[in-house]
Amino acid sequence: MNGQDILVEVQHLQQYFPAGGHGKNKRFVKAVDDVSFAIKKGETLGLVGESGCGKTTVGRTMLRLYEPTDGRIIYDGKIIFDSGKCPLKNDDGSDMTDGNGKPVLGKKTAVDMLPYRRRMQIVFQDPYASLDPRMTIGDIVGEAIDIHRSAGSKKERRDRIISLLECVGLNSEHANRYPHEFSGGQRQRVGIARALAADPQFIVCDEPVSALDVSIQAQVVNMFEDLQQEMGLTYLFIAHDLSVVKHISNRIGVMYLGKMVELADSFELIAHSVHPYTKSLISAIPVADPNTARAAKRITLQGDVPSPLNPPSGCRFRTRCPYADEICAGECPQMKEVSAGHWAACHHLDKVDY
């Protein structure tokens, strides 16, 4: 990947949340642990995984809605956060070392986010909880315009709000109404208009269609695609529904318990997945086709996802993985490039065969 095309990149991103205890006994939920990836301009990167795997935390941490515990966030070539504790990366993705093989660390940085907020926005999952019930739709959308002072006059502000609403398939008469007057799909449109108000380049879409009915879901997914075409947006599209993510994304990252386990082009990932977790995830999706569904052999994973408070040693997936052995318990697998642009983290890639 050429450094020129990359819009946003995270390296060794880590996010631990304190979960009680003091001093030595202090415990942490390891929500995101050493995740690295880059998103190109105009691209959609999908993030999938089960609940609690850290996909939402990755999205929010990238916008610095949470302050990362460790790692580096680079936006449009500028470092917007660096903990100063993790090694810099070479162009080929490996860690940078000095002459003696010691890692070269970055410089501790934390920039003021206000100018970046205009360029990085988020659409939240729950359209019922993410809109202030006491504000009109016009004011919700207009708030970003006010904060960034991007409108010169009242008339300009109003025109801009109306054009934003029209952009997402609503109209001017909706501007004076309140959120409770809208259906779920319409509210999600308002959420998207709000994100667009700041005129961003990059939008984190945090499960934007999960709360919607199928028929409405398709409308909203199409709208995301149209907006991307028109405005040249870049998305991080987070969802647990692999079929939706596959539909909208150029590339997909699969997460399990705070780690990225596989990252590939979306068609490649569905057709030729190599990680045992990805394989079982794909086979678990109920297919809306009775003949295929009857014939399909499911790989049913045993057990539940372990607690992120106390994740298994080594490979996090080993407690549910049919291939796990001592190596998996002892050592955490690193991301390896299986074929061009297809990365996976597993010790037994050569053995995996369902």
Place this chain on the structure above:
Amino acid sequence: MKEKLLDIRDEYLSFFTPAGEIKALNGVSFSMDEGEVLGIVGESGSGKSVTAYSIMGLTAYPGRLVSGSIRFNGHEVEKMSEKELRKMRGNEVSIIFQDPMTSLNPVYTIGNQIEEVILLHTDKTREEAKKRAKELLELVGINEPERRLKQYPHELSGGMRQRVMISIALACEPKLLIADEPTTALDVTIQAQILELMKELRSKLDMSIIMITHDLGVVASMCEKIAVMYAGHIVEYGTADEIFYEPGHEYTKGLIKSIPKLNSSEPERLVPIEGQPVDLLNPPKGCPFAPRCGSCMKICLREMPEKTELSETHYSYCWLHRKAEFEKGGGAE
């Protein structure tokens, strides 16, 4: 003729709210034989849960059955007294609710909650009930049942809790199990486990299941018959193959087209159903789907379509089936 296990005829059910009458069900009719698995699909607000709850006499205030009849196992449900209903619920019909997090009582142990059902409906002693509870947990695939019986709901994961809910529902070997979105709150890998379990239990215990869901994928793998609901109407009913491969109603077609396909190898655009879901406070005249329908005719906006039988097991309510007739006669246009 042998009586059907469940026979619902022309059920009209409304919620009388301060804002006006919400017509949740507008003439729902269907029947089920013993051992059948029926899937009810539809969007939120289409009336699928309301239909299922009314079978158990669980319609919540201010809802009321306006007309029609529900016969379960030869009894009229709406004529049953509260005492008779109690006897039926949990014993002959059981329900698994959508959210396993909130449908278990947090202050009682799992064992306590399973035993309660057994003690209430059978004359087993406490000891026997405990033994049965242990068997049930084994049946639904929970390991270390002895230990689990003493645990509280918060100590279990979502999938585990749903298994406990299923074991409670199965405690008295019901003839009919209603599963109201049993896997919607669960992750895909756990959903796959629960669906496998339900299939296995069904062949083991030989019961009928009504599976309520909005996920077409779930019904495709589980159900023999499918009813598609829209705005309080069953708009189409048929076998799984008929619904998926020869859908008759425009809404069903739209629904199938609007789900992204996982195994397609080229990028393709989704075909959504345009417009917003119906407002049940003032439903449109005529066919409720007409305002969102791509091939809407004049008659659709005026009159509710009649039932058209497409095969012995397949029917749908849509004027388009009779379009050819209209064009010949020129009457309806």
